[in-house]
Amino acid sequence: MKSSQPDPLCRRRLSYVAPVIVVTVTLAMLLILSARFYYYVKYPNVDLKGRASVIIYIPTGTDFTGILKILKEKSILKNEKSFIFTAERKHYIKRVKAGKYRIHDGISNNELVGQLRLGRQEPVHLSFQSARNIAELAGRLGHQVEADSASLMKLFLDNSFLDRYGINTYNVFVLFIPNTYLIFWNTSATQLIEKMSAEQKAFWNAKRRKQLEANGMSIQEVVTIASIVEKETNKDFEKPDIAGVYINRLRKGWPLQADPTVIYAWQDYSIKRLTEKHLKIQSGYNTYLHTGLPPGPICIPSISTIDAVLNFRNHPYMYFCAKEDLSGSHNFAVSLAEHGRNARKYQKALDQMKIK
Numbered sequence: 001m002k003s004s005q006p007d008p009l010c011r012r013r014l015s016y017v018a019p020v021i022v023v024t025v026t027l028a029m030l031l032i033l034s035a036r037f038y039y040y041v042k043y044p045n046v047d048l049k050g051r052a053s054v055i056i057y058i059p060t061g062t063d064f065t066g067i068l069k070i071l072k073e074k075s076i077l078k079n080e081k082s083f084i085f086t087a088e089r090k091h092y093i094k095r096v097k098a099g100k101y102r103i104h105d106g107i108s109n110n111e112l113v114g115q116l117r118l119g120r121q122e123p124v125h126l127s128f129q130s131a132r133n134i135a136e137l138a139g140r141l142g143h144q145v146e147a148d149s150a151s152l153m154k155l156f157l158d159n160s161f162l163d164r165y166g167i168n169t170y171n172v173f174v175l176f177i178p179n180t181y182l183i184f185w186n187t188s189a190t191q192l193i194e195k196m197s198a199e200q201k202a203f204w205n206a207k208r209r210k211q212l213e214a215n216g217m218s219i220q221e222v223v224t225i226a227s228i229v230e231k232e233t234n235k236d237f238e239k240p241d242i243a244g245v246y247i248n249r250l251r252k253g254w255p256l257q258a259d260p261t262v263i264y265a266w267q268d269y270s271i272k273r274l275t276e277k278h279l280k281i282q283s284g285y286n287t288y289l290h291t292g293l294p295p296g297p298i299c300i301p302s303i304s305t306i307d308a309v310l311n312f313r314n315h316p317y318m319y320f321c322a323k324e325d326l327s328g329s330h331n332f333a334v335s336l337a338e339h340g341r342n343a344r345k346y347q348k349a350l351d352q353m354k355i356k
Contacts, residue, residue, distance in 0.1 A: 046112060047078045048105040055122060060098040060146060060186055067096055067116070076103060083109050092117045098146070100124065100185035123182040131300050132269065134172050147189040155189050165197050167220075171296035174223045177203045178300050203303075211310040215247075220296070226305045227297035231260035232320075235329055239308035242330065244315050254318070256287035264298040272355055324349040 048054055056070055064087065068080065077083050086109035087093055097119040103112065126144050131137035134156045135149075142149035155161055159168050167174050175196050183195060204212075204219060212222065229242050249256055263271050265283035279286070285294040317332040319339035324346050333339040 042108050042110055043082075044106045045078050045082055045109045046076055046103060046105060046107045048076065048103075051105060053102050053104045056101050056103060057146075057185065058096065058098050058101065058116075062096055062098060064093045064096055074103075083112070086110060086113050090114070090117060098186040121184050121186075124185050124187075126181040126183050127179070128176060128300065129178045129302070131173075131176075132264070132298075133267065134169070137172070137176070137300070141192065144185075145183070145192060146186045147192060151189040152192070155193060165193070168296075171220050171224070173227065173297040173300045174220050175200055176300050178302055208307075208310060215310065215312075221293060222306060222309050223301060224293045224297045226301035226309045227299045228256070228258045228260055229309060230299055230301040230305045231263075232258070233328065233330065236304055236308070238330060239305055240311055240313040241315065241317065241332060242320060243309040243312035245317050245320050245332070247312050248316075248318055250292070252318075253291060255289070255291045256293070258287045261285045261287045261294050261298055264294075273350060322346050326353070 054074055054076065056074055056076075058067065058070065062070075068084075071077050071083070072080070090110075090113045092113050095117055097116065099119055099121040100123075101116065101120070102122040103115075107115075124144055126141070128137060128140045131140055135153065138149040138152040138156060141147070141152055156172050157169055162168050162172065165175055175193070177196075177200055179199070181195065181199065183192070187195065212219065215222075217225075225243060225246055228246065229239050232242050233239060246256055246258070259274055262274055262278055262281065262285070263269060265281050265285035266278060271278065279288045282289075284290060285298065287294060315332075316334050319333040319336065319342075320330040321333070321339060321342040323329045323331055326349055331342040331345075333342055
């Protein structure tokens with residue numbers, strides 16, 4: 001009669017086979033998990049459908065649900081589930097950072113989450129040349145950064161806030177040096193003004209401050225004169241001459257009689273030719289009625305114009321008038337009689353062109 005007990009040899013075989021099976025199964029599971037991890041984390045998950053890159057904006061206060069909505073609206077992800085998996089493991093869920101981001105085609109979840117988690121933003125090239133009033137300035141800035149024009153205007157009208165920068169509502173333009181600045185899109189209104197203040201301080205370096213002192217002028221006075229010169233001509237070569245005329249008038253106590261300031265007072269930039277009606281407007285910016293400088297700059301003058309005022313030309317001219325060839329250049333005069341002749345030639349040219 002045969003024994004029901006397992007063969008010792010069989011038992012030995014099972015003792016060898018069982019661990020092999022366990023190891024094999026374990027390795028298979030690890031391979032499956034590794035493949036899944038690679039697919040979820042390292043495999044390209046951004047498909048921009050032929051686009052090399054896209055820009056996304058993440059507003060301040062956005063949570064992870066908001067991120068998913070933004071990515072979905074832009075049709076960026078091939079697999080949202082794998083993105084969430086990666087975001088959870090990289091602890092991005094509660095570390096969402098606002099900003100402007102350029103997302104490139106073909107990147108993995110690991111790269112995308114890493115970029116967003118570290119806040120690697122696409123900088124904004126901020127510029128604001130040629131703003132004619134603070135509302136226009138606020139609008140131009142608001143189109144380039146997260147802070148909207150309303151939040152900027154609120155600060156531009158808050159003299160208690162502006163006082164810390166040595167300016168007021170009338171001379172906000174003094175703070176803005178026209179250039180192109182690299183900033184982050186999610187810069188707040190207060191941070192933006194702080195940035196402009198730092199840039200202004202850097203602009204008014206020792207050399208320019210020495211020129212201010214030599215000319216006996218303040219920064220506000222130079223920028224205000226420069227803003228008028230800016231509107232009088234686009235010819236760089238004659239800017240020091242026009243600045244010289246205005247400085248001569250200021251030193252003699254004459255009214256500036258600057259047409260651009262009257263146009264600013266009317267806030268009507270379609271005016272091509274001033275009439276008696278225009279010259280009667282009751283405003284501190286009417287330099288035909290009031291002597292001295294207007295309350296503040298009438299635009300943001302270019303750096304070249306500011307430097308032209310700092311290096312104004314010493315000459316005897318007290319008048320200037322646009323040339324009759326309508327080239328944009330000017331005739332300069334010492335006497336009123338000479339100026340009158342120049343003005344009549346210019347007026348005749350306007351009449352011939354039927355410019356009212």
